[in-house]
Structure formats: C-alpha cells, structure tokens
Amino acid sequence: MNVLIFVEQRAGQLKRASLETVSESARVARLLGGAAHAVVVGSGVGGLAGEIGRHGAAKVYVVDDAKLANYAPEAYAKAVGEAAKKADAAVITMAATFMGKDLAPTVAAMMNTAVATDCTGVMVEGGRVVARRPVYAGKAYVQVAFKQSPAVLTLRPNVFKAEALGGASAGEPLTVAFTDAEFRSAVKEIAATSAGKVELTEASTIVTGGRGLKGPENWGLVENLAKSLSAAMGATRAVVDLGWRPHAEQVGQTGKTVSPNLYIAIAVSGAIQHQAGMRTSKIIVAINKDPDAPIFKFATYGIVGDAFEVVPALTEEFKKVLGH
Amino acid sequence: MNIIVCIKRVPASDSRVQIGPDGRSLNPQGVETVLNTYDEFAIEAALQLKEKLGGETTAVTLDPDGNESILRNKVLPLGIDKAVLIKGGSAFDGAANAEILASVLKTMPHDLILFGKQAIDSDSYAVPAYVAHHLGLPRVNVVTKLDVVEKSIVARRQIEGGEEVVQLAMPCIVSTQKGLNTPRLPKMQNIAAAKKKTIEVRAAPSVAARIDILKMELPPERPAARIVGQGTSAVKELVRLLREEAKVL
Numbered sequence: 204m205n206v207l208i209f210v211e212q213r214a215g216q217l218k219r220a221s222l223e224t225v226s227e228s229a230r231v232a233r234l235l236g237g238a239a240h241a242v243v244v245g246s247g248v249g250g251l252a253g254e255i256g257r258h259g260a261a262k263v264y265v266v267d268d269a270k271l272a273n274y275a276p277e278a279y280a281k282a283v284g285e286a287a288k289k290a291d292a293a294v295i296t297m298a299a300t301f302m303g304k305d306l307a308p309t310v311a312a313m314m315n316t317a318v319a320t321d322c323t324g325v326m327v328e329g330g331r332v333v334a335r336r337p338v339y340a341g342k343a344y345v346q347v348a349f350k351q352s353p354a355v356l357t358l359r360p361n362v363f364k365a366e367a368l369g370g371a372s373a374g375e376p377l378t379v380a381f382t383d384a385e386f387r388s389a390v391k392e393i394a395a396t397s398a399g400k401v402e403l404t405e406a407s408t409i410v411t412g413g414r415g416l417k418g419p420e421n422w423g424l425v426e427n428l429a430k431s432l433s434a435a436m437g438a439t440r441a442v443v444d445l446g447w448r449p450h451a452e453q454v455g456q457t458g459k460t461v462s463p464n465l466y467i468a469i470a471v472s473g474a475i476q477h478q479a480g481m482r483t484s485k486i487i488v489a490i491n492k493d494p495d496a497p498i499f500k501f502a503t504y505g506i507v508g509d510a511f512e513v514v515p516a517l518t519e520e521f522k523k524v525l526g527h
Numbered sequence: 528m529n530i531i532v533c534i535k536r537v538p539a540s541d542s543r544v545q546i547g548p549d550g551r552s553l554n555p556q557g558v559e560t561v562l563n564t565y566d567e568f569a570i571e572a573a574l575q576l577k578e579k580l581g582g583e584t585t586a587v588t589l590d591p592d593g594n595e596s597i598l599r600n601k602v603l604p605l606g607i608d609k610a611v612l613i614k615g616g617s618a619f620d621g622a623a624n625a626e627i628l629a630s631v632l633k634t635m636p637h638d639l640i641l642f643g644k645q646a647i648d649s650d651s652y653a654v655p656a657y658v659a660h661h662l663g664l665p666r667v668n669v670v671t672k673l674d675v676v677e678k679s680i681v682a683r684r685q686i687e688g689g690e691e692v693v694q695l696a697m698p699c700i701v702s703t704q705k706g707l708n709t710p711r712l713p714k715m716q717n718i719a720a721a722k723k724k725t726i727e728v729r730a731a732p733s734v735a736a737r738i739d740i741l742k743m744e745l746p747p748e749r750p751a752a753r754i755v756g757q758g759t760s761a762v763k764e765l766v767r768l769l770r771e772e773a774k775v776l
Contacts, residue, residue: 213687273691274691276656276666300687301669301684301685301686301687302686304652304668305652305656305668305669307653308621308651308652308653308654308655308656308657309656309659309660311622311653311657312622312625312656312657312659312660312661313660315622316622316737317620317621317622317737317738318621318622318651318653319738320650320651320652320653321650333741336650337650337746338619338648338649338650338743339538339542339544339553339647339648339650340540340647340650341746342543342544342745342746343544343546343553343743343744343745343746344743344744344745344746345551345619345740345741345742345743345744346740346741346742346743346744347619347738347739347740347741348738348739348741349737349738349739350735350736350737350738350739351737387665387695387696388659388665388666388667388693388695389693390691390692390693391692391693391694392691392692393686393689393690393691393692394683394689394690394691394692395688395689396688396689396690400688402687402688404687405687408775432776450671450705450706451685453705456540456564456647457564457565457705458705464775465769465773465775465776474541475540475541476540476541479540482746482749483746485773485775486769486773486775487749487752488765488769489752494754498752499751499752499754500749500751500752501749501750501751501752502749502751502752503749503752503753503773504752504753504755504765504768504769504773505752505753505754505755506754506755506756506757506758506761506762506765507754507756507757507758508757508758508759508761509758512758512759513758513759513761513762516759516762517762517765517766520762520763520766521766521776524766524770524776525776
C-alpha cells in the first residue's frame with residue numbers, strides 16, 4: 204500500500220514540518236510494503252522536487268499552475284486527490300500546519316473518509332494504519348483506525364525526524380484541470396504580521412514569559428534571553444488577556460501548540476491550559492520563585508528564584524557559551 | 528440575514544481526564560461540561576452581524592446525550608434568537624458528525640454558518656471543512672477578522688507569522704479564532720427570555736462511522752523537575768546540563 208504526502212511550500216520555501224512528514228511517511232510506507240510518493244502544489248515549484256525526494260519520496264508529482272500561487276483549499280484538495288489516484292495511495296499525509304489542518308479535512312471530505320489531526324504517532328497494525336493523536340488538549344491520546352480508504356493524517360510538527368533517505372531527484376509534472384468553483388475559497392493576499400521573526404510553531408527553541416514578569420515593560424528580559432538562543436518568544440494566556448503581548452504569541456489551549464527541543468518558561472505557573480500547548484516539548488526549563496508552582500511537576504530542569512535576577516544571568520551565560 | 532452558529536458542549540478546559548472502563552472513552556464522572564471556548568467568538572460574531580445588518584440567529588448543536596443545558600443556559604441568554612438540538616453524534620468522528628450536521632443545516636435557511644475553529648475535546652479542526660464540502664459552500668477557517676461586504680464576507684485567517692485574506696461569496700462557512708472579538712456577557716432580559724424559548728429537537732439520520740477508536744490512553748508521565756538550584760548560583764550548572772546532558776544547545 205502506498206502513501207501520498209502533500210508537501211507544503213510557501214513562496215517557494217519548503218516547510219520543515221513537511222520534510223519531517225516525508226521521512227516519517229517513507230517509514231510507514233515500508234511497513235505497509237509500499238512506496239512513499241509526494242505531491243507539491245503551487246506556482247513555479249518544480250525545483251523543490253529534489254529536496255523532497257532526498258527526504259524519502261520515491262516519486263514527486265508537481266502540480267504547477269500560476270493559479271495555485273496562493274492557497275486555494277478546494278483546488279489544492281483536487282490536486283492532492285488526483286495525485287493520490289496516480290500514486291494508488293491508501294494513506295495520505297501532510298504536516299499539521301495552518302495549511303495542513305485546513306486542507307486535510309477537505310481532502311478527506313472529497314474522498315468520503317476520516318482525517319486524524321495532529322498525530323504524534325503513526326503505527327501499522329495488522330496491515331492497517333493506526334494513528335495516535337492528542338484529544339482534550341493533550342490530556343489524553345486516542346488510537347484510531349480508519350474504516351474507509353484512504354486514511355488521511357496530519358502530523359504534528361517537530362515530533363518526527365526529517366532525514367536524508369534518498370529518493371526521486373526529478374519531479375513528475377501532473378496536469379490537473381481546475382474549474383472556477385475550485386477557487387471559491389482562494390486566498391487573495393497574505394499579510395505578514397511578524398516578518399523576520401521565528402514562528403512559534405516551527406521554532407526549535409522557545410522562551411515564554413508569564414504574569415510573574417509583572418508588566419509589559421519587563422518583556423526585555425524574555426526578548427534578550429530569546430535573542431541569546433535565536434529562540435521564538437511565547438506568552439501565557441494571562442499575559443495575552445492583559446494585553447501585554449499579541450495573541451499570535453500565546454502558547455496553550457486557546458493559543459498555539461508547540462513541541463520544541465527546548466522550552467524555557469519564565470515566571471510561568473504551569474496551569475493545565477498552558478501545559479496543553481507545550482507538554483510535548485522535549486526539554487522544559489522552569490524558572491519560578493514559587494517552589495510549589497505546578498510547572499516544576501513536569502519540567503525537566505528547574506531553578507527556584509527571582510526571574511529578574513536569574514534571567515539576566517542566564518542570558519549572559521548563554522551568550523558566553525554560544526558566542527552570540 | 529440568516530446566521531447559524533454551530534456550537535458544542537465540551538468538558539471544561541481545567542477538567543481532570545480519566546479513562547472510562549471501556550478503555551476507549553472519557554470517564555464522564557465529575558467532568559463539568561461547558562460551551563466550547565472558540566464557539567464564544569462565533570456567537571459574538573453572529574450577534575454583532577445581526578445588530579448591524581438585521582436578520583435572525585440560530586444556534587445548532589449535535590449532542591450524543593441530547594443535553595440542552597448549554598443552549599438553554601449559556602447560548603440563548605447571550606441573545607441568540609432560537610436553537611436546534613440534534614440528538615446524536617459520536618466522539619472524535621468528525622467526518623460522521625459533519626454529515627449529520629450538514630443534513631440538518633441543509634434544511635435551514637442560511638447566509639452564514641459560523642463555527643469555533645476547533646472543539647476543545649476532539650481538537651480536530653475538521654468539521655467546518657467537511658460541512659462546507661457537503662453543502663458545496665466556500666469556507667474560511669481560523670478567522671481573526673470578519674466583515675460583510677455586500678453579498679460576500681472579507682476575512683483574515685491566521686497562518687504562521689501572518690494572515691491570509693480571503694473574500695467569499697455568501698452563503699459561506701467561517702470558523703472563528705480568539706482575537707476576532709470580545710464575547711459579551713448575557714443581559715438580564717435575554718436570560719429571562721431564554722427560559723421560555725422552545726428548543727427544536729431533531730433526530731439525527733444514521734450515518735456510517737468513519738473511524739474505530741481502538742484505545743484511549745493518558746499521556747506519558749513527565750517526572751518532576753530536577754531542581755538545579757536556587758537563584759543565580761544555579762545558572763552555570765543549568766547551562767552545563769543543557770549542553771552536556773540534554774544536548775539541546
């Protein structure tokens with residue numbers, strides 16, 4: 204049974220989470236006794252096939268059309284559907300990015316099948332795919348099997364490993380005929396709100412500040428520490444609700460879900476809603492003056508102390524060690 | 528303008544999750560259920576659009592227990608005109624649930640159908656897109672800004688590091704994100720009126736299940752933090768551990 208991966212690109216840049224999905228899907232395809240094929244959709248995207256192949260795709264379909272420059276859910280779904288037919292795919296995967304979480308259910312609806320969102324594990328049991336995915340904001344996981352084919356899955360970024368596995372080097376053009384109706388939900392333009400900043404959901408290191416920092420005027424502490432590590436900045440819900448930081452930076456149940464290699468929480472108590480958004484981070488460091496703060500119950504390392512003293516010292520130490 | 532808001536009753540975000548005896552579902556004992564957080568933004572958007580443009584607002588919910596408490600005590604008191612309760616649906620099967628919802632929505636006049644961007648129980652982000660497919664309507668998800676311009680809506684949807692701008696002809700489907708608006712509190716006169724309103728109950732058609740839930744499990748325990756030390760004296764040792772033990776620098 205073959206797997207088809209939808210590989211996301213924006214402005215000609217491949218998403219790292221998509222390459223993770225390619226490598227993981229290659230592993231799943233092997234377990235299913237099939238091959239991993241990929242499809243990339245956009246305008247002027249043929250040159251991306253090589254890198255997709257290197258991450259484990261045996262074949263890369265390229266749906267290249269000027270009309271596809273911006274995301275258009277129904278048209279992209281059609282392209283994925285056509286590629287899935289060509290690839291004879293029993294499984295369709297994509298990264299659980301904003302685009303992936305939007306596109307996957309439309310692909311699944313078109314094929315009258317289920318989608319498993321934000322999967323953190325993909326197993327093959329008795330010849331069929333089983334997806335493990337978080338529910339109740341990560342307070343539990345369910346293992347689901349699909350009653351119809353193809354199975355559609357989105358994979359959580361930063362959970363699976365992107366690897367150079369070798370595969371196709373040239374793309375195979377796939378021509379798809381689109382109708383106007385397939386552009387009825389198309390994106391007209393993109394407004395960047397944080398150009399040049401590291402995006403939270405894609406960052407490998409995140410520094411988050413909580414209400415214990417007392418006010419927006421103290422955010423320089425978080426900024427400087429983040430800069431010393433080239434990290435993205437996050438905020439707790441309390442901080443966002445108080446208007447200190449924008450909602451785009453919120454980590455937690457009503458914000459973003461992140462899974463970086465290193466998550467540093469400064470003056471964050473660790474409420475259950477915050478945990479929901481960051482619990483799968485690999486290493487969690489907590490700095491809090493309250494030794495009974497809930498965050499110490501699940502962090503990896505903790506320093507009990509005043510953030511206003513500890514954080515500047517930590518920033519200096521990172522600078523020294525990392526040479527930034 | 529006919530505005531429909533699809534809402535869901537879900538476990539409160541601070542509830543403790545325990546697995547039921549079947550090993551495949553949540554143990555409902557001691558779990559308080561509330562209105563899904565993101566649906567609050569959808570309801571507020573509906574109320575604001577009605578105030579501006581006139582029309583009627585209807586809340587629709589799919590509830591396996593046929594429980595009307597959220598519609599009655601939370602949604603109608605905010606000023607939503609009427610409510611429809613569909614008894615049915617199953618946990619985590621967004622594809623099947625969307626098919627049920629779409630079959631009922633099809634029978635109701637609609638210019639705009641609003642959802643929260645995700646339900647905080649299944650966290651699937653899937654139902655609005657499925658419903659759009661079944662009804663053949665354009666849709667936009669994770670919306671942080673919404674305006675009606677003649678017979679269309681102009682919306683901004685959140686993506687990594689920015690927003691996408693779309694314009695959709697109505698009727699259409701929109702799912703809402705935090706930041707779109709500030710949900711209001713109920714007014715006294717609406718609370719009184721809500722008690723007397725009739726909630727229309729509909730039976731769910733039988734639909735094919737799309738998934739098998741094999742197992743529900745708790746996340747792996749994270750052991751408690753190793754306290755490296757107190758105050759600034761612990762900084763050097765923390766950095767050493769991050770480099771040499773955790774190897775994340």
